[in-house]
Amino acid sequence: MKTNRTAVATALALAIAGVVALAVFREVSIEAVYPVERARLAFMRKVWTRMKGFFQGAAASAENGRLKRDIAALAMVMSENERLEAENARLRDALGYARRLKGTWIAAPVLSEGGAAAGVRQTIRVGKGSLAGVSEGQVVTVPEGLVGRVASVTPHTAEIRPITDPALKVSCLVEGASRRATGILAGGTDDMLVLTHLTADVALPPRARVLTSGLGGVFPAGIAVGTFLSAVQNADGSAPGVRTGEVQPAVDFTALEDVFIRDEK
Numbered sequence: 207m208k209t210n211r212t213a214v215a216t217a218l219a220l221a222i223a224g225v226v227a228l229a230v231f232r233e234v235s236i237e238a239v240y241p242v243e244r245a246r247l248a249f250m251r252k253v254w255t256r257m258k259g260f261f262q263g264a265a266a267s268a269e270n271g272r273l274k275r276d277i278a279a280l281a282m283v284m285s286e287n288e289r290l291e292a293e294n295a296r297l298r299d300a301l302g303y304a305r306r307l308k309g310t311w312i313a314a315p316v317l318s319e320g321g322a323a324a325g326v327r328q329t330i331r332v333g334k335g336s337l338a339g340v341s342e343g344q345v346v347t348v349p350e351g352l353v354g355r356v357a358s359v360t361p362h363t364a365e366i367r368p369i370t371d372p373a374l375k376v377s378c379l380v381e382g383a384s385r386r387a388t389g390i391l392a393g394g395t396d397d398m399l400v401l402t403h404l405t406a407d408v409a410l411p412p413r414a415r416v417l418t419s420g421l422g423g424v425f426p427a428g429i430a431v432g433t434f435l436s437a438v439q440n441a442d443g444s445a446p447g448v449r450t451g452e453v454q455p456a457v458d459f460t461a462l463e464d465v466f467i468r469d470e471k
Contacts (some may be wrong), residue, residue, distance in 0.1 A: 310469040312338055317363065318461045330354065331368040332465055342366045343424075345468040351456030352376070352418060353465050364467070368459060369431065370394050379419040379427075380434050380451075384409040384443035388419055389451060392433060396459045401451035404437055415451050426468075430456040 295406030307392040314334035336359045337460050346353040355366035367374050373374050378401060381385040387408040389401040402418065414434045421425025 211330055225366050240420070251457065270375055272459075286313070310339075312340060312467040312469055314338070314340070314364070314467055315464050319459075320464070328367070328371055329357070330368055330459075330462065330465070332364050332366060332467075333362065335360045335362045335364050335465065337361045339469050342466055345425055345429075346465050347429055348457055348465055350458070351432065351461075352425065353462070354432055355424075356467060369399065369455075370396060370459065375426055376431065377419045377421040378416050378431055380404075380408075380410055381415040381417055382411045383414065388421070389416075391416075391453070394453070394455075396455070399432055399453040399454050401434070405448040410434060410437060410451075432456045 219397050279370060312334055314332035317331045317333050319331070322327050325423065330346075330353070340356060340359050342356050342359055352365045352369055354371070354374060355402040356364050356365040358365045370374055370389060370393055373389075376391035380389065380392050380401075385408055387410060389404045392400050392402045394400045404410070406435065410432075416434050417433040418425040418429040418431060419429055432455045435452045435454055437449040437451040
């Protein structure tokens with residue numbers, strides 16, 4: 207009986223010792239892997255943070271690129287709308303101008319422009335010709351003023367000699383002078399025209415309008431030519447009392463898109 211009790215006690219002691227040993231081993235094992243787990247956690251957090259930042263940066267960069275493309279597309283749409291509005295306004299002005307003109311006028315698109323020297327425009331080619339009723343010698347204008355005269359014609363096109371060409375002479379009148387002041391327009395550049403044979407004893411107001419006089423019957427009277435800027439005496443003395451004037455063109459020859467050709471028929 208005593209032997210059985212001793213055996214039971216021994217077994218119980220061994221079991222308790224085993225439980226205690228297991229608990230101690232578990233605690234020691236946990237403590238042993240803690241530094242490894244802490245290092246792994248720190249590493250993972252650092253790597254994840256960087257990876258998260260990378261992916262967030264990539265997403266933000268992609269979003270930024272998309273927004274830039276959207277803004278560029280919107281700017282193009284707005285620019286196109288502005289261009290169309292300007293084009294519509296120009297066409298409305300041209301239509302109103304055509305309705306105000308007396309007689310028959312032919313609207314023609316400008317195809318090309320050319321010149322042998324900088325600032326000198328020798329020809330303007332338009333997309334209307336003899337089939338549309340255009341013929342040599344016809345007067346060409348735009349709402350702003352006089353452009354020139356038809357020099358040659360094909361069935362579908364015409365070439366215009368502009369008033370910047372010295373070969374084209376236009377009788378002009380300076381508006382608002384103390385008495386009738388006339389001169390002969392004798393070419394120039396896109397920025398400045400030359401008005402010759404201005405009588406010296408006529409007082410010319412500053413920035414007066416220069417119009418076609420109608421003398422000679424080539425150009426109708428009253429078409430705007432430009433703005434009178436200044437006058438100088440002939441330097442060579444060949445024509446005493448005669449002045450030469452500078453005229454700022456009424457027409458912007460660098461921006462012509464459509465012109466109106468007067469049909470004399």
